[in-house]
Amino acid sequence: MRMKFWKDALDKTYNNNPPEQPVLQELAKVINRAKLLKSWLLRLIASRYKISQEMLFHADQKKHLQDAVFELSTVAHQHLKLARQLSSDLPKQVKRIFLPAVATEIYLKTLEETDFDVFHPKNQRRNNLLAFHLWFHKLKNTY
Secondary structure (H helix, E strand, O other), X not given: OHHHHHHHHXXXXXXXXXXXXXXXXXXXXXXXXXXXXXXXXXHHHHHHHOOOHHHHHOHHHHHHHHHHHHHHHHHHHHHHHHXXXXXXXXXXXXXXXXXXXXXXXXXXXXXXXXOOOOOOHHHHOOOOOHHHHHHHHHHHOOO
16 A cells, blocks of 8 residues: 555656655655656665565564564554544444454554564464454444
């Protein structure tokens, strides 16, 4: 998602229509002043988010994967937090469609407890209390 955002933002910036965000406005100025090539910026973005298959399975590369999972989990947590802040504006019937966020939050907490190690056995187990958590949040009309 984040990579797509940057690619779209660069497309707009190179078409002389940068998004209304301070970072992108400044980037547009630098691009025009220094005549930066779009291909170099796209390579920079791609390299920032690329994780090879070898990194996933080599023990000595475990920290790189954990860092990537941490980054992704942080973004997911921020999205959940924002969704909950906006929930007061939603009708009661609509809130139920957000119940899967309960399972997401539980998994994010488990990832945090295991230092974002997706291969930790605790992250591979089924949550036997998930149905209860979903029922409880449905009863409270929260997510």
